[in-house]
Amino acid sequence: MNTILILIGKIIVAVLRLFKRNAGNLPGIVLWHLTRGKCCKMFKINCPIIAITGTNGKSSVTSCIAQLFEQNGKKIIINREGNNLDTGFCSLLLRYCTLGGKVDADYVVFETDESYVPVIYSQLKLDTLVVLNFFRDQLDRNGEMETLIQKINGFCKSFEGNLILNGDDPNTARLGRANPNNKNVKYFHAKPYAFATDTIFEASEGRFCPFCGETLEYDYYQYSHIGKFICKKCGFGNHEPYITAENIDLEKSVFTADGHEYSPKINSIYNIYNMTAVAATAKLYDIPQKVTHNVISNHIINNGRMETFMLGDRKTTLNLAKNPVGANMTLRVMNEMQTDKELLFVLNDKLADGIDVSWIWDINFSEFDRVHKVVTSGIRAYDIAVRIKYAGYPADKIIVCPDLDEAVAELAKTEGRKFVIANYTAVAPTRSALIKYAENHGGKNE
Ligand SMILES: [Zn+2]
Known part of the structure; x- marks a missing residue:
């Protein structure tokens, strides 16, 4: 048998x-x-x-x-x-x-x-x-x-x-x-x-x-x-x-x-x-x-887990976050860096992500040190923007771009060190958008 x-x-x-x-x-x-x-x-x-x-x-x-x-x-x-x-x-x-x-x-x-x-x-x-x-x-x-x-x-x-x-x-x-x-x-x-x-x-x-x-x-x-x-x-x-x-x-x-x-x-x-x-x-x-x-x-990782890209001459770190701890990890690494920074957060709510996105309220956004701009994208771009606004981050510094290519272009506009957080189904399209930007504007996936 x-x-x-x-x-x-x-x-x-x-x-x-x-x-x-x-x-x-x-x-x-x-x-x-x-x-x-x-x-x-x-x-x-x-x-x-x-x-x-x-x-x-x-x-x-x-x-x-x-x-x-x-x-x-x-x-x-x-x-x-x-x-x-x-x-x-x-x-x-x-x-x-x-x-x-x-x-x-x-x-x-x-x-x-x-x-x-x-x-x-x-x-x-x-x-x-x-x-x-x-x-x-x-x-x-x-x-x-x-x-x-x-x-x-x-x-x-x-x-x-x-x-x-x-x-x-x-x-x-x-x-x-x-x-x-x-x-x-x-x-x-x-x-x-x-x-x-x-x-x-x-x-x-x-x-x-x-x-x-x-x-x-x-x-x-x-x-x-x-x-x-x-x-x-x-x-x-x-x-x-x-x-x-x-x-x-x-x-x-x-x-x-x-x-x-x-x-x-x-x-x-x-x-x-x-x-x-x-x-x-x-x-x-x-x-x-x-x-x-x-x-x-x-050991290096090439699957959107602390992966590095160059957008032109600007260093960008992409990290997957399936849960509050994953997101807090990236925020901590970002806060520890003594330089000017910008963040892109891409949030989807497809079945594989878990359609309940309430976990974003457990992310600690309270200590944003020298973060001059936050761009949000993905299917739930507005939810994550609202979350960050409620943490006390100035609303006029939050830019909502549901379209990923636009979001990456917006992120790349300014001079600071870039961080990108994307949840499960958002990682692959975000990687592609970063690579596409690098191909068209100079830069690379390191
Ligand atoms: Zn005990």
């Missing part, structure tokens, strides 16, 4: 390829129905599976972890196209398995949607789960964040593999207590960077101890609710670090971890956390230091 199912799947993959269609999800969906939801169970994977999950940073960390193994000469399977549900996993494995379902690789590295962790890894043996952070995201699809954490926590209760957790995120670190018998829980941390604060910068979750309800006390906040926390009542937060990022200097773009210095190409505190998760994984799998250094120092 298994062989027949796999054969059917492989035929679908082959046919889709024949017509030059991406076999991202469809073969998996067909098999999902034929197996009554157990499509991952058909495969026999004898190598370690490493799953990466969390609200922000999954793609970056997945790609870097895959490179650790790849550059160390190992054969890996990874879902580069970001199909991170069970059906996507199934479609991917169909390309690599034998008719008996045997998958041949040294490591499988899989970016996994948060809510699918229990679904997929109840069917396949997981070696390591890396959890980066939990923030409010796409409420329409996932329901409340607490429900999501509970789902993964339920999985962790019986999981005895390696658990690499962000020890500075209480939402994530709590998973380390799910299974007291699991001796393979490892926390990564980061020492405060120059812009760490005593008080919280933005509205967020995770302020109370999940075990006793006491208010968590923080030594410092790095961003949102990420920082050094402790519950004075029950001791939650008092865990031994496996690896810690130290000497973080974003001006020079350097940090150290376990005595090794890294110079990442992306200098943001978010990237430091992501790369510390990568370093933790490298340590766990005994990756040679040279390889780890190479991967962390050369």
Whole structure:
């Protein structure tokens, strides 16, 4: 039966390829129905599976972890196209398995949607789960964040593999207590960077101890609710670090971890956390230091996540923001830059974005330092303009351009450093508009 199912799947993959269609999800969906939801169970994977999950940073960390193994000469399977549900996993494995379902690789590295962790890894043996952070995201699809954490926590209760957790995120670190018998829980941390604060910068979750309800006390906040926390009542937060990022200097773009210095190409505190998760994984799998250094120092992103463009001679950073934390990240990087700036915010409300755009009211627009103009665009250009106006930003400096080409031209008019925030379905058209402008007026996609 298994062989027949796999054969059917492989035929679908082959046919889709024949017509030059991406076999991202469809073969998996067909098999999902034929197996009554157990499509991952058909495969026999004898190598370690490493799953990466969390609200922000999954793609970056997945790609870097895959490179650790790849550059160390190992054969890996990874879902580069970001199909991170069970059906996507199934479609991917169909390309690599034998008719008996045997998958041949040294490591499988899989970016996994948060809510699918229990679904997929109840069917396949997981070696390591890396959890980066939990923030409010796409409420329409996932329901409340607490429900999501509970789902993964339920999985962790019986999981005895390696658990690499962000020890500075209480939402994530709590998973380390799910299974007291699991001796393979490892926390990564980061020492405060120059812009760490005593008080919280933005509205967020995770302020109370999940075990006793006491208010968590923080030594410092790095961003949102990420920082050094402790519950004075029950001791939650008092865990031994496996690896810690130290000497973080974003001006020079350097940090150290376990005595090794890294110079990442992306200098943001978010990237430091992501790369510390990568370093933790490298340590766990005994990756040679040279390889780890190479991967962390050369990691760049070309998918609208902190991507750089030149509009003429004006440097422009584009960042995807699916949720308030993502948007606040860009605003923080922008505020930290001591120069004149302009911002373009592109907001859509298509199905994939979550049609409810109320999350924009949780973005912290209150500290706009030397931002001389805000341009808004996208389907909900007016909503985001109203939001920014209500944060106290002068209305006469907000320019609404629903047409993206016009919006980019408006942004490029003035001299300052440019920042562009776009939500999920807005990223691709925004990238295209930036590239088009650069082609017609000089400049490039760096
Ligand atoms: Zn407590």
